Amino acid sequence: MAAIHRPAHLTHHAAKIASAACLEKSKAIGVPMNVAIVDASLYLLHFERMPGAKLTSVDISMNKAFTAAGHHAPTSVYKEAVWPGGAAFGLNNSNGGKFITGTPAQDTEVAQAGVDAVLSYIKKNSQLKAKL
Template identity: 50%
Template structure:
């Protein structure tokens, strides 16, 4: 590895499509239309879906959840413990429904966010996307791109 550059893994468009397809299927099973966003490890948008019935006002929320999950490497639902008075992120508004995506080696490769339902519903939808990718990673799928 060079002292001025490094190589890191990131999710590909193919991987983002797998995650969104699974998340959409879960949302349909729940009878919901969702906005779903997947970003790469650098927090850049890879793929976005706006399902029929998804609230237009939640488009940016889905994007922000994916960005936050990938940028901080943790689910947005975990911030509830640090946003209360005296917490490290006091004053931030957080909602469940954003999860980081880790490859089989445990490296952060992206994030997924969903919005339109309740935070618990959004969380179920993004978990379906992460679970679909984890299955592919476990089977040795190569959805990563070198940067």
């Protein structure tokens, strides 16, 4: 019987670690943000809104998380392709309008801080388990 490969699932604990790192980076760069983290099923796992973050960006942050997780790529990869004449023009109308393209540089920087924090957490836990 063949083994079934299941993708790693982000735990709520790991999502909180990522969120804390995102909030810390957001504070460091002086841009209050909404932080949305989804799991492998693309459903919201954790959300935090910083004081001063744009209220209109609550849904945008959730949709960016949906798009990035669903395509295993940051939303910035679609920036050029979604303009009129681009290979993916109109793609932002898919998935009930939840597909969000493009991203300010700060979004990428803050999201990467969250990814780095989770990877560091995984590495530490792996090293600890190896010692046991």
